[in-house]
Amino acid sequence: MECVFGLVGNDYAIVVADTSAVHSILVHKSNEDKIMVLDSHKLVAASGEPGDRVQFTEYIQKNVALYQFRNGIPLTTAAAANFTRGELATALRKNPYQVNVLMAGYDKEIGPSLYYIDYIATLHKVDRGAFGYGSYFCLAMMDRHYHSGMTVEEAIDLVDKCILEIRSRLVVAPPNFVIKIVDKDGAREYAWRESVKPDAA
Amino acid sequence: MARYDRAITVFSPDGHLFQVEYALEAVRKGNAAVGVRGTDTVVLGVEKKSAAKLQDSRSVRKIVNLDNHIALACAGLKADARVLINRARIECQSHRLTVEDPVTVEYITRYIAGLQQKYTQSGGVRPFGLSTLIIGFDPYTGVPSLYQTDPSGTFSAWKANATGRNSNSIREFLEKNYKETHGQETIKLAIRALLEVVESGGKNIEVAVMTKDQGLRQLEEAEIDAIVAEIEAEKAAAEAAKKGPARDA
Numbered sequence: 001m002e003c004v005f006g007l008v009g010n011d012y013a014i015v016v017a018d019t020s021a022v023h024s025i026l027v028h029k030s031n032e033d034k035i036m037v038l039d040s041h042k043l044v045a046a047s048g049e050p051g052d053r054v055q056f057t058e059y060i061q062k063n064v065a066l067y068q069f070r071n072g073i074p075l076t077t078a079a080a081a082n083f084t085r086g087e088l089a090t091a092l093r094k095n096p097y098q099v100n101v102l103m104a105g106y107d108k109e110i111g112p113s114l115y116y117i118d119y120i121a122t123l124h125k126v127d128r129g130a131f132g133y134g135s136y137f138c139l140a141m142m143d144r145h146y147h148s149g150m151t152v153e154e155a156i157d158l159v160d161k162c163i164l165e166i167r168s169r170l171v172v173a174p175p176n177f178v179i180k181i182v183d184k185d186g187a188r189e190y191a192w193r194e195s196v197k198p199d200a201a
Numbered sequence: 202m203a204r205y206d207r208a209i210t211v212f213s214p215d216g217h218l219f220q221v222e223y224a225l226e227a228v229r230k231g232n233a234a235v236g237v238r239g240t241d242t243v244v245l246g247v248e249k250k251s252a253a254k255l256q257d258s259r260s261v262r263k264i265v266n267l268d269n270h271i272a273l274a275c276a277g278l279k280a281d282a283r284v285l286i287n288r289a290r291i292e293c294q295s296h297r298l299t300v301e302d303p304v305t306v307e308y309i310t311r312y313i314a315g316l317q318q319k320y321t322q323s324g325g326v327r328p329f330g331l332s333t334l335i336i337g338f339d340p341y342t343g344v345p346s347l348y349q350t351d352p353s354g355t356f357s358a359w360k361a362n363a364t365g366r367n368s369n370s371i372r373e374f375l376e377k378n379y380k381e382t383h384g385q386e387t388i389k390l391a392i393r394a395l396l397e398v399v400e401s402g403g404k405n406i407e408v409a410v411m412t413k414d415q416g417l418r419q420l421e422e423a424e425i426d427a428i429v430a431e432i433e434a435e436k437a438a439a440e441a442a443k444k445g446p447a448r449d450a
Contacts, residue, residue, distance in 0.1 A: 062294040069266055069290045 001172045002047040003134025004034065005162060006102045006114050007142060008127050010149045012183035013104035013112040014190070015045040016159050018134070018174035030196055035180045039064055039074055042105040043180050043187045044084075047131050048119060049098040056097045060084050077105025081115035081123060089121035096120070100131040106182045134173075137165040152181070156190070163193055210324055220328055221321050224277075224352035227330035231276035232263075233365040235394050236334040237375070238347040239387030243336040245274040246395040246408045248366070264409040264419065268293040270338050271309055272409060272417045276365025277331030277352075285329055289313050306337035310348040310356050318354025328352045332364040338413045345413075361390070367398035392425070393432050401429050 001022060006015035021032040035045040036057045044060065046053045063083070068074045075083070081103045091097055101117040116122070116129040128146055130138040141162045150158070159179060167173045175196035180189050213219060233248040247263040264274045267289050275282045292312050296304045304312075313333060320328050332351040338344065349364060350356040361379050363371035374397045375390075382390055388410055399405050403426035409419045 058298055062298045065297075066290060066294045069268065069293075070287065072262075 001170070001174060002034075002132045003130070003138070003166055003170075003174060003177075004045045004047045004100070004102055004132060005130035005135065005138040005142070005159075006045060006104055006128065007146060007150075007155060007158070008104075008112050008114045009152065009155050011106075011111060012152055012155075012181055013043075013106065013114050014152075014155050014159060014179060014181050015043050015102050015104045015114075016163070016177055016179045017045045017047065018132075019176045019178050019192075020174040021050060030174075030176050033178055035178060036061060037180075037187050038080065038103070038105075039068070040186050041074070041107070041182055042077055042080060042103065043182050045102045045104070045180075047100050052097045052099045056087075056099045057101075060087065076107050076110070077103065077113045077115065078107075078110075078125070080105065081117060081125075085117050085121050085123040088117065088119065092121055102129055102131065104182050104187075106184060106187075108184075112182065133170055134162075134166045137169055138162040141165055160193070167195065210322065218321060218353075221353045224328040224330045225332075228277040228332045228352065228364060229366065229368070231278070231331065231365045233363060233367055233371060233395065233398050234263075234274045234276045234334055235361070235363040235371055235375075235391055236274065236336055236347045236349075236359070237361040237379075237382075237387055237391040237394070238336070238345050238359070239390075240381055240383040241345065241412065242382075242384055242387045243338075243345045243347055243411045244388050244391040244408065245272060245334060245336055245411075246391045246406055247274050247276075248395065248399045249405050249407050251405070262419075263407050264417075266417050267309060267335075268303060268337075269416050270303060270340055270411075270413075271306060271335065272337065272411055273333050273335050274409075275331045275333045276368075278329070279331075281329040282331050282333075285313055285316060285331070285333070288316060303340040305339055306335060306346040306348060307358070309337075310335050310350060314350040314354050314356035316354075317350060317352055321352070321354060334362065334364060336411055338411070343413045345411075361394070363394065370398055371395065388420075389428060389432060392428055396429065396432065401433065402426065403429065 003018045017034040019032050020030050021028040035043055038044045038061050044057050046057050064075055098119050100119050103115040106112045114126055116124040116126045128142040145158050163177055177193040179191045235246045237244045245264050252258045266272050293304050317329050320326050335348045347359050349362050361375040371394050374394050395406055403422035409417055411417045
């Protein structure tokens with residue numbers, strides 16, 4: 001029931017993730033942030049087995065930081081995506097991580113980019129991508145309304161359309177979503193979309 | 202004596218580990234490095250041997266980052282330094298991963314010193330031929346620190362210290378002239394100490410400054426030259442003041 005999706009604009013990339021932490025029929029919390037800031041200009045939106053999700057993304061984050069200290073410059077988004085895929089591939093036939101990842105980043109010379117990496121280590125560079133049951137609705141909405149060179153406002157409008165579809169058509173739709181953006185000024189939280197006020201924690 | 206200095210794991214009859222002492226000799230031959238701790242700033246300065254004409258000096262950085270809030274300079278075998286620095290960088294990230302906290306300066310110093318000690322008590326290896334100066338800020342209290350390690354694996358905290366060539370002269374100077382400083386004064390003190398043994402000029406010293414908010418900043422050659430000029434002017438003024446009144450009388 002987890003929904004993660006994202007898209008690329010002319011000078012930014014946006015990723016959206018639902019924020020429910022669910023175990024069987026119980027919702028543990030509805031403000032779980034599943035989009036990690038990998039470094040100053042990269043976002044990793046992950047969905048899947050909760051323990052694996054946190055373990056794997058933190059492991060990638062620390063290795064990306066180590067690369068930067070060793071080499072004096074940060075990894076490009078493409079390099080980080082390929083590294084992530086490699087780790088998933090290596091673990092696949094021994095101890096697979098059940099984690100799907102959408103990696104968004106902004107590189108100075110290259111601009112924004114989005115990478116679709118699924119749990120069996122498929123890697124695709126995409127304009128728009130989605131994981132989970134929500135993907136059936138999001139991909140359709142994005143195929144219909146997406147065009148290259150959208151402004152941030154147009155993109156957020158499309159994101160809201162996708163969230164509306166998920167809420168109205170998915171049987172156990174997650175109530176709340178977080179939207180994060182990455183552009184030349186860095187990776188940061190953009191907004192939350194809440195239909196159920198989360199616990200005051 | 203010759204029989205007791207071949208292998209590291211052999212004590213001499215009078216209690217020496219000769220290989221460790223020889224490693225300390227290697228450190229004494231290395232370039233001078235100085236570290237000074239201020240109230241809100243910590244500074245590292247390293248002597249730069251004159252660069253070969255065809256060498257790209259940017260690829261020879263002697264003061265390195267271990268993490269966002271920790272930096273290291275060393276004197277001795279630079280190739281050994283690369284190995285230690287690599288292990289320390291990995292440990293900094295590993296610590297963040299397992300306990301979700303950045304390392305303290307003392308922790309990473311203890312780790313590096315522990316590594317250096319391990320190599321004084323193993324078969325078939327030799328000690329690391331370098332002493333390190335480690336600076337940084339405590340991630341939560343913001344208190345600045347300066348630590349030193351040596352090939353034997355001992356470490357301790359310092360207000361100011363030097364290692365490498367002529368470190369005794371630099372240390373003497375620091376003992377005479379150290380006082381609590383902050384900001385630019387700390388940088389000046391470190392450069393003044395280094396200039397005791399190094400030819401003056403921006404191209405002969407590398408200086409890096411760490412502050413709590415801005416992390417490590419390497420000073421540009423022009424900046425160093427400006428501070429060196431300031432120091433020389435102050436020295437000249439002090440000399441003139443000494444001579445002046447005596448003449449009049």
